[in-house]
Amino acid sequence: MASVLCNYVPELLCKFPQIDQTVMREARKLIDDNFKAFVRAYGYILDAAVQPLQWFLNWLQALFVATPWFIIILVMTLIVYVASRNTKIAVGTALSMLAIGFVGLWEDTMVTLAMVTVCTLISIVVGIPIGILMARSERVQSVINPILDVMQTMPSFVYLIPVVMIFGIGKVPGLIAVVMYAVPPMIRLTNLGIRLVDREVLEAADAFGSSPSQKLFNVQIPLALPTVMAGINQTIMMSLAMVVVASMIGVGGLGKNVLQAISNQFLTIGFLNGFALVVIAIIFDRTSQAYGKRLQRHTEVVHG
Template identity: 75%
Template sequence: MATVCSYLPTILCKFPSISDGSIRVVRKFIDDGFKSFVRAWGDVIDTVMQPLQWFLNTLEGIFTGSPWPIILIAMVAIVYYGSRDLKIVIGTVLSMAAIGAVGLWNDTMITLAMVTVCTLISIIVGIPIGIAMARSNRTQAVVNPILDVMQTMPSFVYLIPVVMIFGIGKVPGLIAVVIYAVPPMIRLTNLGIRLVDKEVLEAADAFGSSQLQRLKNVQIPLALPTIMAGINQTIMMSLAMVVIASMIGVGGLGRNVLQAINNQFFTVGFLNGFALVAIAIIFDRTSQAYGKRLQKHSEVIHG
């Protein structure tokens, strides 16, 4: 059957492309260069990341080695402090009780440790970058495309360079999760600071505040609700990435889901998925409630 291309020159129907040989040469050059970098600096990078490994292992040991009533009481206290909502507290108790009843308590604690460390690192890295973006349009113009790539790049792609540098284990998974989860923290920190009322900033300047004092006493407190939204999104994305990171050695609920997929165990996958959803809902409701409280508090101060 004749097509339109049958009557047109080949160049109009077949997009001109670089030859396969040229692409192979460039690809080999890049891959060899990256491998050389890993061989030359791999030990140094491992040494720099050793404290991160220690911190993750310590936190995981605390979560998994402590009696479950202590962990549950601590979770309830944190949830109540953040939300001040008995419904959320009761939901937390029931969800964690259900997780423990189906034998997933230990795996849930491993996942909680991973998400906690990932969130802390994202906050430590994301807030300063977000502040720098808010203070400089040029910095924002440079960082925004990088964040776009980090958010749109398929998450599996992150695993390739991370595994090449660090191998298989918890720290590579941790780094992959942070790369995936940190963009919302950066973006919403930048947005929150930029949305601070200019009249408030002018008043701070009128009282003789330095840039550091204005940032510490005015901009960050008023931007906290938006920053909390960034923390919320970072936690959600960390939980979503945990399953994919299980492919390179991250344990916990993500590994169980991966095994369920490989072996077609519907019940196992459903139960572990339920545990991940329960944790996500607990974090989401608590952080949202805390953000709303901060919003009301800032409105009172601003008013």
């Protein structure tokens, strides 16, 4: 049908106009060559800058793997119960972790847990200050919002390309890729939480003579905590999703097993490792949601 139609309309309307291939080839070559030159010139500085992340990740991973399983389960159950104040979630956490151990995935789960913990901590440290800046400045928000839009719509595999070119294959490159993928919800929801603080509360703080920093730390951030917790929840979920992709560049853990199961068509291995990832996701999700609801109720009582 299209070929018949093209017989009756000008060729220009049937053939989409494109940039000349020579121009595109030269542009790609220019960008790639300059990026590679930048990596060769400053790669050692970037490697030195991220070396503390390597040390911290290795230490935490060794701690999780070397600690006896019953201590890990006990500590996790206590943390979940203190955060959620929900006996069912705490008991479910203990039983789920026992099930992971029974199927032989305990060590890989600890490696993944260490990775997600570090990624979440970095996302919090990076995301909350940027979210605060966005909430305090319309200009900053207008600049950062399009960047976050691109980051959240970019296919996850694309994050691996610049990271591998700069840092090579290993845990830290994978960690950086996971953080890049998972940090946007932290930034957005921190910004949203601070902006949703009631104006009357802010006016009352101004009436009492609060400085901008006092108003931020004593009023806005405490009231925004439930929304910030939702951002942490989303960051954890996205970190777990990205861990499987990052296993392509040497992250290890459950993601590596899933990737091997896909390559070799091992249904049982893939299912069991996927089950372990789902268990971790549910534990984090239920705990952070319950803690967020507790914060929200506390906020409503204090300021209601």
